[in-house]
Amino acid sequence: MTPDTRLADTDSTRNEPRVTGRCALTPMPASRPLTDLLRLMGGEPDGSEADHAFTVPLWQVRAGATLLLEGARASHVYVVRAGTFKSIKTAEDGYEQVLAFSSPGDVLGFEALCxxxxxxxxxxxxxxxxxxxxSRDLLLWRRQYPTLDHALQLALSRRLARAGEMTELMAAVSSEVRLARFIMWWSARMEALGQSPRRLRLxxxxRDIASLLGVAHETxxxxxxxxxxxGVLSVANREVEIIDLERLKACTRNTRGLADDMPYRSAVGGRPAGLRQRTRSLEAASLTVN
Amino acid sequence: MTPDTRLADTDSTRNEPRVTGRCALTPMPASRPLTDLLRLMGGEPDGSEADHAFTVPLWQVRAGATLLLEGARASHVYVVRAGTFKSIKTAEDGYEQVLAFSSPGDVLGFEALCxxxxxxxxxxxxxxxxxxxxSRDLLLWRRQYPTLDHALQLALSRRLARAGEMTELMAAVSSEVRLARFIMWWSARMEALGQSPRRLRLxxxxRDIASLLGVAHETxxxxxxxxxxxGVLSVANREVEIIDLERLKACTRNTRGLADDMPYRSAVGGRPAGLRQRTRSLEAASLTVN
DNA sequence: CGATCGTTTGACGGTGCTCAATCACCGTGG
DNA sequence: CCACGGTGATTGAGCACCGTCAAACGATCG
Known part of the structure; x- marks a missing residue:
């Protein structure tokens, strides 16, 4: 989907829903009180009267539609209320590099302000x-609604922390470790959203995962x-279930392909995470079974 | 310097407990008016009286000293005025993962607020x-000095944009491409600081570069x-000079095996990049020259 | 001047990228 | 209902890039 995302031609579309590429639909069906937005961003409700009276517009974005068009002006800042987004950067040759995935509560479009x-x-x-x-209302709204201001500060702080996590994800050298970290990362995020951390629906x-992790999709x-x-995961298409959390976690820890079986001696903390085995040995085990 | 920051690196050193912040010196010799801080962050001076009267404390950080200690409380948010920092995350096994490098104008410690x-x-x-x-003054100061508030918003926006650039850096599959992108990235940053974009002083x-890029330091x-x-670079220890900017840029473009073309003599203008060629084109070229 | 760390280079083996083929899953239209 | 592309996911084979181990060399500092 969306193989169309081409570089924008500098158009600075106003409030109107922009029709980028295919089915880019971004109408605005309704609004919700500021309180909802605050709760979504993790800010305390505060119960201010104004926060209930003031409403923020909602936009609906269909699957595959472009919310942020590369090259466009920074017309709006968005906060995801429901759904999932991928942040991308399209190279001159058309290659689409995935930079991040966003879930409810995440801020989108803020980096365009600068x-x-x-x-x-x-x-x-x-x-x-x-x-x-x-965007032009942002400073004013923040000033007018301190709760929003505070919530936004928190959200941005979280976003920066997440950026660090992304870097950590990609820094692993082994592709299996990268994937393991990604799964754990996504699991943690789902849990934070009140969903099951074990049964994941990617x-x-x-290809998107591969792009983010910097590996081939076949890998x-x-x-x-x-x-x-x-026996670490159970996978059915995009439905993933974590079977052996400990082993997956152990795999996560390996920074590079190594970090072998160290439990044998001088293990630092207490219990060395059960049967620790190196990434390779996992595969090796499955192969030598025959 | 920085003998304290032990790199577990390749060996599975069952490291000793990290001795973070040994010579962590952070005295505070002086203060400077808010105007200075604003200019540093890219905000417009505005010329407000208050901005001149109000002063912000300065801290000096010696080479190798720890400004942000992992696990500590979020006591302060910092803005780099001079110097360079590396952001790190230490794994349980002691491996020190570099997450980013910071230069003057960058905000540090903000991600801890959440x-x-x-x-x-x-x-x-x-x-x-x-x-x-x-940290406890942050909200108040922001409200009291709108220029600071705005400058901070800009700085955070920039920081998020930079995070995306980091991800882009690491997403390349070829280690040479990663390094080329890193050099270009650092060059752009130096230029933004008014320094030469061609003669770089890393x-x-x-090891730190390798950690950030997710490759072995030998690589x-x-x-x-x-x-x-x-003939693309001239390197003398940590002094790097960009000799052939076009070739370096061309190398930067290669995302993964696909799409690139940088015959070391073919015209270099912005090309439609239709030809595809292997990532190793550069090295291959240099080898086949003989 | 010696110790320590950072940097460089070599050799070797393995992981993962590339190129392909195959299969599963759709929505479409015959 | 089934044939028909189209897309995504999986798997295989081959080879070369790069991680690992090792050993010099150079730089810096006490």
Whole structure:
């Protein structure tokens, strides 16, 4: 989907829903009180009267639609209310690099403020809903509603922390470790949203995951298979279930392919995470079984 | 310097408990008017009287000293005034993962606000100076000095944009491409600071670069050597000069195996990049020359 | 001047990228 | 209902990039 996302032609579409590429629908069906937005962002309700009276517009974004168009002006800042997005950057040769995935509570479009240009795009991976805040209103609203200001500060802080996590994800050298970290990362995020941390429903394609992790998509597929064979994961298309959390966690820790079996001696903390085995040995085990 | 920051690195050193912040010196010699801070962050001076009267404390951080200690409370938010920092995250096994490098104008410590815990550390790579803003004063100051508020919004927006650039850096599959992108990234940053974009003085070790890029430090060294042999770079320890900017840029574009073309003599203008060629084109070229 | 750390280079083996083929799953239209 | 592309996911084979181990060399500092 959305193989169309081409570089924008500098159009600075106003409030109107922009029709980028295919089915880019971004109408605005309704609004919700500020309180809802605050709760979504993790801010305390505060119960201020104004927060109930003031409403923020909602936009609906269909699966595959472009919320942030690369090259466009920074017209709005969004907060995801429901759904999932991928942030992308399209190279000159058309290659679409995935930079991040966003879930409810995440802020989108804020990085465009500094130069009034969307240097990264955002595409909905499923039907989604976002709060829309016009950039030119942002400073004013923040000043007028301290609760919003505080919530936004928190959200941005979280976003920066997440960026660090992304870097950590990609820093692993072994592709299996990268995937393991990604699964754990997504699991933690789902749990934070009140969903099951063990039964995951991946919203993105293998190719998107591969792009984010900086590996070939075939490798992602192979790594999934390896985890399945080892009894760590159960995978059915985009439905993933974590079977052996400890082993998955252990795999996460390996920074590079190594970090071998160290439990034998001088293990630092207490219990060395059960039967620790190196990434390779996992695969090796499954192979030597025959 | 920085003998304290032990790199577990390749060996599975069952490290000793990290001795973070040994010579962590952070005295506070002086203060500077808010105007200075605003200018540093890219905000417009505005010329407000209050901005001149109000002063922000400065801290000095010696090379190798820890500004942000992992696990500590979020006591302050800092803005780099001079010097360079690396942001790190130490794994349980002691491996020190580099997450980012920071230069003057960058905000440090903001990501700790969301949970009142420094999940990432920061170490000075050279003698540095930072503005220090107590976390508990942040909201108040922002409200009291709108220019600061706006400048901070800009700075955070920039920081998020930079995070995306980091991800882009690491997403390349070829280690040479990663290094090329890193050089270009650092060059752009130096230029933004008013320094030469061609003659670079790297503040960090090969190990730190390798950690950030997710490759072995030997590979970084080898890639540097390759670039030197190809006449793209001139390297003397940590002094790097960009000799052939176009070739370096061309190398930067290669996302993964696909899409690139940089015959070392073919015209270099913005090309439609239709030809595809292997990632190793550069090295291959240099090798087949003989 | 010696110790320590950072950097470089070599050799070797393995992981993962590339190129393909196959299968599963759709929505479409015959 | 089934044939028909189209997309995504999986798996295989081959090879070369790069991680690992090792050993010099160079730089810095006490």
């Amino acid at each position: 130069e009034d240009r969307q240097h990264t795009g955002a595409v909905a991976l499923e039907d989604s809903i976002v709060f829309a805040i016009a 919203r993105m394609s293998r 992602v597929s192979r790594s999934f298979s390896t985890f399945v064979e080892c | 949970e009142d815990r420094q999940h990432t550390g920061a170490v000075a790579l050279e003698d540095s100076i930072v503005f220090a803003i107590a 503040r960090m070790s090969r 970084v060294s080898r890639s540097f050597s390759t670039f030197v042999e190809c």
